[in-house]
Amino acid sequence: MQITFLGTSSGVPTRSRNVSGVAVRLPQRAEFWLFDCGEGTQHQILRSDLKISQLSRIFITHMHGDHIFGLMGLLASCGLAGNTERIDIYGPPGLNEYLQACRRYSQTHFSYPVAVHENRGGLIYEDEEYRVHCGLLEHRVTAFGYRIEEKDRPGRFDAQKAKAFGIPFGPLYGKLKRGETLTLPDGRRVRGADFCAEPEVGRKIAYCTDTIFCEGAVELARDADVLIHEATFSHRDAQLAIDRLHSTSTMAAQVALAAGVKQLVMTHFSPRYAPGNAIQLDDLEAEARAIFPKTAMARDFWSYEVPRRRSSASETAIAP
Structure with missing residues (x-):
């Protein structure tokens, strides 16, 4: 399981960061899943080493534009490429209506099946290797977080x-x-x-954005190998986070600590923390690490392999 960050800015893109999009690659299946699809995500995919033809599932957290404005363009491009077999899309109520309106007014016709599944919480997908759960977060609109679980595998037969x-x-x-x-x-x-050798413990990834600190995020992230959590604001701008129902760096760290995760990766940063400003992203990283030392800051096109479970003594923090 390899995670590639395609967009790590909140609200609007910047020169160095696109809006939300995270790919989870499943190399053994020549397949990847996409979590959120902000404007320009298909361009980010083209600039990465991902192949659009291998996209099979898309998971949308909520209906704000910086998480969905790239969706229709991406789906249309997949159809024009002519090598997509099927795409399943999961997201909040209203997602199917939005896509139907986009198709109707743009006169877009897909040459492949697109199935939209509107979330109600709980287990939303399962196959022989993976499960995906979703749960409600706390934001200004209905928003879901996701938990991807790789099933345990038998140990190697001798x-x-x-x-x-x-x-x-x-x-x-x-x-x-x-x-x-x-x-x-x-x-x-x-x-x-x-x-047989000891069974291989399946890896777990949690993806929580957009949300203020909430128990729903803690439950989705419980004992995860990696928690991807928004950190829109610095702790020094906590009132902004509370007013807009977003997280600060310290809230993200508190979720990671309460859930007992192995690694926290923060994303969805406000453009206000650009170089030269009084508060910068390094400050957000320091705030989070004071609470949860195994914290990393995502950047666009950063990829890494989610490690297999190891003893706690050998675990180390990752850094982009």
Whole structure:
């Protein structure tokens, strides 16, 4: 699972930061999922090493323009490219009506199936490898956060050990790999767990924006490997955050601390913290790290692989 930040500004783009968009790549499936789609997201995808043809699912948090104004253009481009099989889109009530109006007034016709699923909370997607949950956040409009869970995988099967134990090669190996307990033709009982390494613990990513500090974000982020959380404002501008129902850097850190996450990555920064201003993004990073040391600041086109679970003694903070 690899995360690529396509837009890390809030409200409006800047010269160095586009508005909201985060891609989660699933390399083993040659597929990626997109979380939010602000204006210009398709241009950001073209400037990255992502392939639009591999986009299969889009998750929208809420209906503010800096999170959806790029959606219709991206979908139209996917159709013109002619190599998209299907796209599923998840988001708040009103999303389907918005897309239907865009299609009607722009006379756009998709050459591939587009399915819109309006969120009601809870489990919204599951397959053999992943689950996606959504939950309500606290913003000026209905807004959802998302939790992506990779399912645990069986440990690597040691075929040489099984062979040395006298287990005949064939269908029995598959059953042992699945962890089954078997009775061999000679009467011996063997456990699959004895021939497999420890199971690989599935990774978890939480994505929470736009929201003020709330318990909904804490629950979505519980024990996540990575929490992507908005930090629109500095702690010194806390009243602005409260008035506009956005988070400060310290609120993001408090969510990470309360949820017990492994790593916090902050995004969705106000353009007011540009170089030369009294408060800059380095100040927001320092504020968050005072509460939650394993904090990183996202920037456009930053990518990293979500690490497999390790012992707490070996975990270190990542930095873009």
